[in-house]
Amino acid sequence: MKLTRVNKVFKVFQSATIFFLVFLNIAVFSQSKPVKPAPKKNSFTTEIREVDILKSTNDFITRKEYDKASLFLSKYYDDFSESLKVNWLYAHVLSVNNDKRQAIDKFKKAISISPMNKNLQMDYARVLYGMGKIHKVASILSKFMDADSKNVEFLLMQANISFWNGNLNNSQKKIDRIQELYPNSKITKSLTKQIKELSxxxxxxxxxxxxxxxxxxxxxxxxxxxxxxxxxxxxxxxxxxxxxxxxxxxxxxxxxxxxxxxxxxxxxxxxxxxxxxxxxxxxxxxxxxxxxxxxxxxxxxxxxxxxxxxxxxxxxxxxxxxxxxxxxxxxxxxxxxxxxxxxxxxxxxxxxxxxxxxxxxxxxxxxxxxxxxxxxxxxxxxxxxxxxxxxxxxxxxxxxxxxxxxxxxxxxxxxxxxxxxxxxxxxxxxxxxxxxxxxxxxxxxxxxxxxxxxxxxxxxxxxxxxxxxxxxxxxxxxxxxxxxxxxxxxxxxxxxxxxxxxxxxx
Known part of the structure; x- marks a missing residue:
């Protein structure tokens, strides 16, 4: 019986020793190399943050506080520099603030993210047109405007650009196309008068x-x-x-x-x-x-x-x-x-x-x-x-x-x-x-x-x-x-x- 008791005590001691050594090893290892939980990708949280940024910026724009909109975007731009929407909106704000160089940079960045986005190209063309960069505008418009196009805004742009480049025949063709889509429209009246005076x-x-x-x-x-x-x-x-x-x-x-x-x-x-x-x-x-x-x-x-x-x-x-x-x-x-x-x-x-x-x-x-x-x-x-x-x-x-x-x-x-x-x-x-x-x-x-x-x-x-x-x-x-x-x-x-x-x- 004494031998049996000694064996039981020995087994308990042995189990306790093993448990202690395992515990000590874990404790020491955890102190030298703390284990970090794997980050959990929460796409929903990221989307909310971007949506909030876009919403806040649009609120500034609605109140015509363009300087504040630009300053606000500049604080968060680095975190969303690969976002199409952030680049696009930032480019618009910069153009309104007459910061031409940075506006063009942001448009180019947005286009590199989404090269086939027609609406983005059109918005970029509008900004370039306002800056007087008519040769770049003509190059962009040629990508999505053809003889059957019905976008009067860009047809009028093409008519004006042709006139400024001295191509009166092409300018008149664009005017005729606008009048075909919208008979008796007055938006071409001024340009028609200029063509008549020049020729x-x-x-x-x-x-x-x-x-x-x-x-x-x-x-x-x-x-x-x-x-x-x-x-x-x-x-x-x-x-x-x-x-x-x-x-x-x-x-x-x-x-x-x-x-x-x-x-x-x-x-x-x-x-x-x-x-x-x-x-x-x-x-x-x-x-x-x-x-x-x-x-x-x-x-x-x-x-x-x-x-x-x-x-x-x-x-x-x-x-x-x-x-x-x-x-x-x-x-x-x-x-x-x-x-x-x-x-x-x-x-x-x-x-x-x-x-x-x-x-x-x-x-x-x-x-x-x-x-x-x-x-x-x-x-x-x-x-x-x-x-x-x-x-x-x-x-x-x-x-x-x-x-x-x-x-x-x-x-x-x-x-x-x-x-x-x-x-x-x-x-x-x-x-x-x-x-x-x-x-x-x-x-x-x-x-x-x-x-x-x-x-x-x-x-x-x-x-x-x-x-x-x-x-x-x-x-x-x-x-x-x-x-x-x-x-x-x-x-x-x-x-x-x-x-x-x-x-x-x-």
Whole structure:
């Protein structure tokens, strides 16, 4: 019996020891590597959170609190960056807040998630259209719009884009399709009017008179005939007749030009050719080619070559003076200002060269009632290689046969005001006032008792000023008239110019 009891005690002890060791092992193991329960995927909870985010954002939008909607989405975007709905809604909010770059990024992200979502593509097209990115819009619309499409909103977009790209035929086809779906609809009225005005046969006549202190007076008659047919056929014919005094000289200029527009490249090209006939000299050809290239960020480049007649001095009216020019410039604008910088170089047959640099910066129009005001600054520099300045026996000097300033530099203030008291009348005034201007002016040297030549140059300062005024009156959509007046004073001469223009649209 004692042996039996000892065996029972031993078995109990053995069981307790095993249990203790197992318990100790579990305890030690659990302290070194805590066991985490496997996460349970609760898709219902995640969906609720996304729904709440979308609901809260839409509440902000309903109250037109777009800034708060954008801030709210930015806090949670990282957690839902792969959500189609969050990206789509975020893109919409950013576009309303005019954050174009981020709006486009979010749309692209949403499209990468759902490339075949037609409604998403349509919404993206709307935003791009509002931003003026018409080439991207046209590419998107081509994916889901065909000849049988009935979506009037996007048909009208396509009509406008075709018009802006100069494709009037395609624009008219889209208008016809809209009228087929909705006869007598007025939504195409404005565009139809613009197409009619652009493609109208346009005649402009101008009667000009100028007098300057050389003294040189002239009267001139100009006529311009133009009609736009397509982006590759925009012909313009120009005829000008000049009559000069006190010398009884006469000159005629005839030009024909055509403008091309290559929409995918945003490139405009203009080719001109013509004849310059001076009745006291010989005839010569004139013309040239120019390009305007639009770039991103509201920048455009213009450059080219042209040969023109020069009629600025008494001597230049009596013979064939047709210098050649190469030029280049850059233009920029934003919501606050407009800016330009350009370079021009003239080449004459006597191997003389005149270089000029011009730039200006102007504020965007500031509107106060019926007035628009603009303020700005301009800088000009012009320099000739050879100075063609001669003296008579009394020491009076003139530029002959054309103006050749030496290192002339001008800093000017600009002021422009437009006033439109009625729909038919508009008035404009512009003042270009020289703040500081300098020039290297020649002085005479007596070479012989009867001969005076340039002895050298001295620095001279002056205050140039130019005033321009214009009145335009629209009698109807087919007929308008305008009067322009210029009063200019420079270091070398003063001039006054007035002209009357009549414009006819047939």
């Amino acid at each position: 109208a046969f346009n005649i402009k006549t101008n009667f000009e008179y100028q007098s300057d202190s050389q003294p040189l007076d002239y009267s001139a008659q100009h006529i311009v005939v133009q009609q736009y047919n397509s982006r590759f056929l925009n012909l313009k014919f120009e005829l000008s007749n000049y009559n000069f005094s006190p010398e009884k000289e006469r000159a005629v200029i005839i030009k024909l030009s055509n403008q091309f527009y290559i929409a995918p490249l945003k490139l405009t090209a203009n080719i001109t050719g013509g004849v310059y006939k001076n009745y006291s000299g010989t005839n010569d050809w004139i013309g040239g080619i120019s390009f305007t290239q639009k770039l991103p960020q509201n920048i455009s480049l213009n450059f080219g070559y042209y040969k023109e007649s020069l009629l600025s001095t008494i001597a230049s009216t009596a013979f064939n003076l047709t210098p050649q020019n190469i030029f280049g410039g850059i233009d920029y604008h934003n919501k606050l200002l407009i800016a330009h910088a350009g370079y021009n170089q003239q080449f004459f047959k006597d191997d003389n060269i005149i270089k000029s640099i011009g730039s200006w910066i102007l504020s965007q129009p500031i509107k106060i009632r019926n007035f628009n005001f603009q303020f700005g600054y301009s800088y000009d520099f012009i320099d000739a290689k050879d100075i063609l300045f001669i003296y008579d026996t009394e020491g009076v000097g003139i530029y002959n046969p054309y103006f050749t300033p030496k290192e002339q530099e001008m800093h000017s203030a600009l002021f422009i005001v437009n006033y439109k008291p009625t729909k038919k009348i508009s008035l404009k005034a512009k003042v270009n006032y020289g703040l500081r201007a300098t020039v290297r002016n020649p002085y005479p040297m007596q070479v012989t008792p009867t001969t005076i030549e340039i002895g050298g140059f001295y620095d001279e300062t002056f205050s140039p000023i130019e005033f321009t005024g214009a009145i335009n009156y629209h009698f109807s959509n087919q007929f308008s008239a305008n009067i322009n007046y210029i009063n200019q004073e420079t270091f070398f001469y003063t001039r006054q110019n007035i002209n009357l223009g009549l414009n006819f649209n047939l």
